[in-house]
Amino acid sequence: MVFMNKFDCLSVLFLYPQKNIIEPYKNCAENFGLKLPELEDLQVEYTRLFINAYPKVIAPPYESFWREKEIYGETTIAIKKLYAACNLDTSKNWHDLPDHIAAELAFYAYLEENDSAENHDIKLRLLEEHLKLWVNKFCEVIKNKTNLEYFKNLSILLEESIYKG
DSSP states (O other): OOOOOOOHHHHTTTSOOGGGGHHHHHHHHHHHHHHOOOOOHHHHHHIIIOOSSSSSOOOOOBHHHHHHSSOOHHHHHHHHHHHHTTOOHHHHHSSTTTTHHHHHHHHHHHHHHHOOHHHHHHHHHHHTTTGGHHHHHHHHHHHHHOSSSHHHHHHHHHHHHHHHH
16 A cells, blocks of 8 residues: 555545545545445535535535635636646646645645655645635535535544644
């Protein structure tokens, strides 16, 4: 098994749960002591919370939504600039918006794993100018609206990781 730090695992757990990533999903959930529901139950609830629900998406996993009430706003552009400062291009291997919670968490993990003075400053900016400004609102909605204890516990874990270290 490939070692994954806490933020790598959080990133994985905020991806859409699919068979091709179920092993890392299970490993990460187990590392955090989270009881993983059946794949189909996970997929249904993930879709309901983060992708589509009538009349609107319950908890869009995008920073721009929580900070600007729109998708692909100024915060999306700002996060792309942080990625670019590390010579990372999300258009090559990421098939969602760059301000998706999983992308931002993976970026934080990357910065922890590639520590340097410059990356340390970028990591602080990512935390203070991005993650800390929206994750609490995102998690609060998940905790109040999810039908699965798993997502409630995952959102608590995410909040603790961002705000308490």
